Amino acid sequence: MYGNPDDASRYWVEQSYSDCGLMAVATVVGMVTGDAPTEQDMIELAGNIPSQERPGPIYLPPQPGDDTTDNATAPEDQLRLLKHFGIGATVTNDDIAAAGGIPTGLDALQQYLGTDRKAIVAVNAETIWDQDGDHTEEDHAVVVAAIDSDQQVAYLSDSGTETGAGEQVPLDTFEAGWRASGHALLVTDEPA
Structure with a gap:
């Protein structure tokens, strides 16, 4: 077992808007500080911090009755939010790792979780939730609390579903969903 399956569940909250990236950051803040x-x-x-990825703020609050705003929060902006709470982290993906950045992929994720680091990954929600739709695009952010390599299960804190606290996903399904993002990973720095 890499990580603690129950670690993130204490801080899980189902999202009310298209703000899974914000909710993943809130969960990690809770996991690190004890106060989400x-x-x-x-x-x-x-809404008050400039985005590094697009013009304007990191998040555009939805207008009442309008659920069409694309409020995706890029990993680099999630990093900025974590820094606001004094939490150091690093962003990586397959391309960054290949260019000399920190490793990503299942083996690396297991090692990070095994040393009490916290992880947010970008996935394809339709794959994770076993739903019809486009399975090729990253469209969701979740916290990975643990990986059980014996049982081949990933334990997630997934704000996008009402059963997302301690959500258990078969490891091959998780890997397929994560692969859609090029193994995009935000991992906290090693604990002091």
Whole structure:
């Protein structure tokens, strides 16, 4: 077992908007500090910090009755939010790792979790949730609490579903969903 399957569940909250990246950051903040910000706290914070990935703020709060706003939060912006809470982290993916950045992929993720580091990954939600649709694009962010290599299960904190606290996903399904993002990973620095 790499990580603690119950670690993230204490801080899990189902998202009310398209803000899975913000909710993943809130969960990691809770895991590291013992005090997770609320969804509204995260929306307000992200609405006041400039994005590194697009013009404007990290997150554009949805307007009442409008659920069409694309509020995706890039890993680099998730990193900025974690830094706001004093949490150091690094972003990687297959391309960054190949260019000399920190490793990604299942073996690396297991090692990070095994040393008490926290991880947010970008996945394809339709793959993770076993739903119809486009399975080729990353479209969701989740926290990986643990990987049980014996049982071949990934334990997730997934704000996108009402059963997302301690969500158990077969490891091959998790890997397929994660592969859609080029193994995009935000991992906290080693604990002091």
